[in-house]
Amino acid sequence: MRINRINKKTPPTDPTVSNFSEIDKLLAEYKGRKGTVIPILQGVQEILGYLPPRVFQKIADNTGIPVSDLYGVATFYAQFRLHPVGKLMIKVCHGTACHVQNASAVSSAIEEALGVKDGETTSDGLFTLESVACLGCCSLAPVMMIGNDTYGKLTGAEAVKIIKEIRQKEMSTTSDPVNNK
Amino acid sequence: MQNTKIIVGLGSCGIAAGAGKTYQKIETLIAEGNLDVKLGKTSCVGMCYREPLVEIHDASGVYLYGDIDESRVPEIIEKHILEQKPVKEYLVKTDLFPTPDDSFLKDQVKITLRNCGMIDPEQIEEYEAHGGYQAVKKIAAEKLTSADIIKTVLESGIRGRGGGGFPTGLKWKFAAGYSSPEKYIICNADEGDPGAFMDRSVLEGDPHTVLEGMIIGGYAIGASDGVIYCRAEYPLAIKRLNIALNQAREKGYLGTDACGIKDFNFDIHIKEGAGAFVCGEETALIASVEGRRGMPRKRPPFPAQSGLWNKPTNINNVETFAGIPWIILNGAEAFANFGTEKSKGTKVFALAGKVKRSGLVEVPMGMTIRDVIFNLGGGIKDDKKFKAVQMGGPSGGCIPEYLADTVVDYDSVTATGAIMGSGGMVVMDETTCMVDVAKFFLDFTCKESCGKCTFCRIGTKRMLEILERITNGEGKPSDLDELIDLAQQIKDNTLCGLGQTAPNPVLTTLRYFRDEYEAHINQHKCPAKVCKNLLTYTVNESKCTGCTVCARNCPVNAIDGERKKAHTIRQDACIKCGLCFTKCKFDAIEMS
Numbered sequence: 001m002r003i004n005r006i007n008k009k010t011p012p013t014d015p016t017v018s019n020f021s022e023i024d025k026l027l028a029e030y031k032g033r034k035g036t037v038i039p040i041l042q043g044v045q046e047i048l049g050y051l052p053p054r055v056f057q058k059i060a061d062n063t064g065i066p067v068s069d070l071y072g073v074a075t076f077y078a079q080f081r082l083h084p085v086g087k088l089m090i091k092v093c094h095g096t097a098c099h100v101q102n103a104s105a106v107s108s109a110i111e112e113a114l115g116v117k118d119g120e121t122t123s124d125g126l127f128t129l130e131s132v133a134c135l136g137c138c139s140l141a142p143v144m145m146i147g148n149d150t151y152g153k154l155t156g157a158e159a160v161k162i163i164k165e166i167r168q169k170e171m172s173t174t175s176d177p178v179n180n181k
Numbered sequence: 182m183q184n185t186k187i188i189v190g191l192g193s194c195g196i197a198a199g200a201g202k203t204y205q206k207i208e209t210l211i212a213e214g215n216l217d218v219k220l221g222k223t224s225c226v227g228m229c230y231r232e233p234l235v236e237i238h239d240a241s242g243v244y245l246y247g248d249i250d251e252s253r254v255p256e257i258i259e260k261h262i263l264e265q266k267p268v269k270e271y272l273v274k275t276d277l278f279p280t281p282d283d284s285f286l287k288d289q290v291k292i293t294l295r296n297c298g299m300i301d302p303e304q305i306e307e308y309e310a311h312g313g314y315q316a317v318k319k320i321a322a323e324k325l326t327s328a329d330i331i332k333t334v335l336e337s338g339i340r341g342r343g344g345g346g347f348p349t350g351l352k353w354k355f356a357a358g359y360s361s362p363e364k365y366i367i368c369n370a371d372e373g374d375p376g377a378f379m380d381r382s383v384l385e386g387d388p389h390t391v392l393e394g395m396i397i398g399g400y401a402i403g404a405s406d407g408v409i410y411c412r413a414e415y416p417l418a419i420k421r422l423n424i425a426l427n428q429a430r431e432k433g434y435l436g437t438d439a440c441g442i443k444d445f446n447f448d449i450h451i452k453e454g455a456g457a458f459v460c461g462e463e464t465a466l467i468a469s470v471e472g473r474r475g476m477p478r479k480r481p482p483f484p485a486q487s488g489l490w491n492k493p494t495n496i497n498n499v500e501t502f503a504g505i506p507w508i509i510l511n512g513a514e515a516f517a518n519f520g521t522e523k524s525k526g527t528k529v530f531a532l533a534g535k536v537k538r539s540g541l542v543e544v545p546m547g548m549t550i551r552d553v554i555f556n557l558g559g560g561i562k563d564d565k566k567f568k569a570v571q572m573g574g575p576s577g578g579c580i581p582e583y584l585a586d587t588v589v590d591y592d593s594v595t596a597t598g599a600i601m602g603s604g605g606m607v608v609m610d611e612t613t614c615m616v617d618v619a620k621f622f623l624d625f626t627c628k629e630s631c632g633k634c635t636f637c638r639i640g641t642k643r644m645l646e647i648l649e650r651i652t653n654g655e656g657k658p659s660d661l662d663e664l665i666d667l668a669q670q671i672k673d674n675t676l677c678g679l680g681q682t683a684p685n686p687v688l689t690t691l692r693y694f695r696d697e698y699e700a701h702i703n704q705h706k707c708p709a710k711v712c713k714n715l716l717t718y719t720v721n722e723s724k725c726t727g728c729t730v731c732a733r734n735c736p737v738n739a740i741d742g743e744r745k746k747a748h749t750i751r752q753d754a755c756i757k758c759g760l761c762f763t764k765c766k767f768d769a770i771e772m773s
Contacts (some may be wrong), residue, residue: 034490037472038455042413069473076474076631078456079413094374096571096607097533099621108758112736133458133625136378136415137197138533138607139540150197155763164206 022047023055027062037065037073041080050081067102086121086128087170089164091145095134102155106142107131109156110163126170127163183367185218185262187211190234190298192225192385193417194378199250200233207235212347216439218262226298228285231273234298236259247273247282285557290519292527293342294543295371297386302421305428307450308389314432316506317396317440318514327357331399334505336513338525343369343461343498345678346524346591347521351507356495365494366773368395368502370411370418370465374574375625378606379529380499382541384411384418387503388425392449394502395703396434397509402495408450410466422451442750458575458629462677463496464682467576475679476631477737494534498603500529520546523678524590535562536570544589551585554608565610569693573602575622575629576682578617578689580746598689600682614711615694616701620648622686626679635678640671644687652712656702661691713757716772724769726745731761731770 026043030036040063044055051074060067074080076173092107109120110129114122122127127146137143140152151162189195189204204222211218228234231247235257238244249257253271267275273282291297300307308314320330329453335350339677356364368391372380384391395407411419426449430434439447446486452470458467467489469475479629488494504526508516517525524546530553533539537559544553550570554560561567569579578599580587587593594601609618627641644667647660668684675681691698700706707715720731720740727745731739739755742748762770 001663035452035470035472038469039453042453042455072474073472076457077454080455094375095576096605096618096621097539099375100534100607100609100613100618105759132414133373133376134377136372136381137194137229138376138378138531139194139232139531142540143197152197 018021020058023058027059031062036063037070038077041070041074045080050084052082084121086126088127088147088166089145090127090129091132091135092129092131092159093135093137093141093143093145094131095136095138095141097138098134101141105156106144106154106159109160110144113163122170126167185237185239186221186566187218187262188221188238189224189238189452190225190236191222192298192382193415195227195228195232195234196417198232201236203233203249203254206251207258207425210254210258213259214263216258216262222301222303222569223298223443224302225382225541227289227382227543228273228282229733230538231282231533232456236524239265242274242275242277245274245765246271257327258415272475282538285540285542285559288548288552288556289529289543290545290645291543292507292516292519293383293390293500294386294541295507297304297382297541300387302348302386303424305389305425305432305458308387312510313389313506314393314440315432316509317393317400317434317442319509320397320400321441327403329402330397330509333509333513334401336515337508337516338513338520338523339501339504339508339516340524340591342500342504342528342598342603344573346552346601347349349497349501352485352495352497353398355483356404359486359493360403361493362405363490363492364402364406365489365492366395366399366402366407367466367470367489367494367496368409368499369452369461369463369496370415370499371407371461371466372412372415372499372603373461373629374576374603376531376533376607377574378531378570379541379604381415381418382531383499383503383529384415385421388418388421389429389537390503390506391406391422391459391499392425392429394497394505396440396447397505398495398497398502399449400440400442400445402493404447404495407447407487408470409449409451410454410460411451413453419441419451419453426451433756452483457631459510459623459631459677459679462679464650466496466679467494474611474631476633477679479676484758498707504599521588521590521593523592528589528601528604528613530589530604530606532606532608535565535610535613536560536608537562546590547588548617549586549588550580550606553589553606554585558608561608561610565612567608568611568613569615571599571609571686572605573600573682573685574605576600576678576685577602578685579603579609579618580689581693584693586615598685600685600693612650612709612711614707614709615697615707616648616652616707617711619687619690620645623648623683627684630679630683632674634675634680636674636676637683639668641680641683643667644671644684648687651698651701652707653714654701654705654712656698658702660702661695661698713759716757716759717752718750718755718757718759719769719771720748721769724767726767726769728766730764730766734760734764736760 056067069126142154143152235246235249260266332354339349340346409598435448437446439445457475460469462477463475465475484494527543529543569581571579580597591601623645627645630637632638725747732740
């Protein structure tokens with residue numbers, strides 16, 4: 001059931017960022033229009049990387065939609081995140097074509113190499129691992145997507161190798177990989 | 182070199198395979214060599230298995246090259262463009278001589294995909310040059326009425342391509358029958374089936390045909406507004422749809438007096454989905470467009486009477502809309518000439534899994550499943566044994582090899598216990614465990630259940646628990662009857678298509694592969710050697726050279742042995758990860 005998506009372990013944190021002015025602009029754009037809850041939440045997540053609690057109250061005050069409704073929508077759809085995520089999302093495809101071509105081996109190899117489980121973020125804040133239903137590149141199965149790049153015809157070892165290369169590149173270009181979007 | 186044109190296939194699958202880099206490389210080489218060559222873009226022609234694809238048009242003909250990654254570009258430019266010698270090695274298709282890949286395209290009939298891979302989807306002029314927007318012009322010129330169009334669509338026999346298979350003309354007739362100043366037409370582009378990518382390819386490859394189909398539908402039912410509900414996971418499709426919408430507005434196909442039809446004021450907007458499989462269901466989709474949780478509601482009232490914002494609404498799938506302009510232009514009869522008695526026209530399938538040529542195919546209804554897999558798909562990967570094909574995704578089922586001569590039409594596929602569905606066709610071979618496949622789909626529907634109906638919410642969970650038990654080797658003989666009982670209750674007591682069809686993957690695998698379930702339960706064996714907990718890894722002492730690779734790679738140090746002597750695996754410590762099996766160069770690790 002979709003309610004399982006609510007992560008009970010850690011309470012949502014509030015952002016230290018203060019770019020609420022962008023959110024004000026977004027809310028002004030949708031003011032007075034109907035059916036805008038999902039685009040507003042998508043827009044906020046685009047700005048902040050996730051949906052912190054303070055934002056729910058802000059949207060509620062602005063639109064008159066109760067926080068409970070907003071929270072209901074945010075927890076229903078897989079796209080919305082209530083927690084900050086790493087700089088790069090590793091999306092491992094678990095569609096049918098990938099599943100029958102051993103996508104679970106790819107996932108478990110990554111889990112082992114990064115020391116995180118599905119949905120978790122590495123301690124350096126660089127990667128968040130996520131299983132997704134289908135990326136639609138079935139001919140390249142098994143597939144994963146890191147950031148905007150897709151990698152196909154993987155094995156567990158190859159996936160880990162790609163991730164290690166990306167980590168090395170990130171380490172050399174920035175001293176502080178922790179960056180909320 | 183004059184009049185030479187190079188076209189790169191830049192669909193999502195092509196880009197994933199590296200077509201973006203191929204394009205850039207060609208661009209650079211053209212600039213560096215100051216070559217008199219035009220460079221163009223198109224989308225997916227369906228041959229995903231040979232991506233990245235590059236097509237060269239020159240004075241001698243048209244040549245389609247496959248597997249052209251960045252590194253092969255210089256060779257192609259050098260030989261084909263500069264020396265005018267086609268590189269046979271990478272050639273996929275040309276009209277000048279036959280190639281092994283011809284059989285992929287030979288038996289296809291392209292109506293929905295007629296422009297995919299042929300035109301640049303970001304140029305409205307290219308669509309117009311290929312007969313685009315001629316159908317709406319015909320409607321305007323011949324002053325066709327709503328009733329005329331609905332009659333043509335009814336006579337064509339086209340049925341909903343999203344999975345339901347409800348006659349499209351009938352649906353339009355119902356929606357047209359309710360009068361209201363506000364009326365909506367929605368395109369369902371929330372393609373959520375794992376293993377299906379037909380709609381994505383159409384939206385990326387030919388967005389204007391979907392718009393034209395919607396304009397025709399909008400005119401036929403008297404709609405005031407159109408909405409495309411598209412998965413947010415398809416960023417390229419959304420980008421190209423937005424470009425197409427702006428172009429169509431500029432050219433007057435949308436807006437006030439759209440297409441030059443007086444008093445037909447019609448525009449289309451995109452709503453991005455946020456990731457919920459259940460939103461493929463009509464009433465859930467409407468709830469989502471309205472900004473609520475995407476939960477289905479009871480019908481009646483059907484959307485035709487009371488849908489989006491409680492106004493009459495008609496919903497069709499991407500593929501259905503994409504076929505409409507062709508039907509209006511070529512007539513109902515031309516469409517109905519293809520197909521079987523009750524399923525007219527063609528159907529697009531996404532061929533994937535253990536098949537040699539995976540990709541997108543469009544075939545006339547009535548072709549056998551075997552022909553699709555073996556003639557078009559080229560057979561099973563690594564020449565393994567064909568076991569089953571999964572059709573219809575989480576709502577469908579597995580059709581076994583001995584029923585592969587079933588023809589593809591709505592009724593024949595339904596008779597097997599699977600469904601036509603939106604068109605995913607995932608091929609499975611002897612190394613696929615059918616109990617594991619059933620568990621995979623149940624896991625999916627269980628996670629995606631919206632939670633409204635008790636039987637779907639809890640029933641799928643209970644079924645999943647039983648399947649997990651069986652694949653862990655803890656199944657009981659009574660489990661199979663319990664699965665069937667639960668399945669029936671879920672089917673009978675849920676509101677929407679997701680719940681009603683959720684048990685199908687279990688029911689079909691139980692019907693055709695009961696022996697596999699029984700092997701798991703009674704002998705604690707997984708015949709396909711997939712279910713981890715039922716496997717044991719042992720060292721074949723006669724083959725083991727004592728190279729120590731397995732022992733060094735074992736993550737739990739469960740392998741003992743001295744150098745140059747046969748190793749052994751301690752079964753109590755083994756976590757069955759299979760790493761030793763893949764690492765051993767001497768095939769000394771055996772799995773049973």
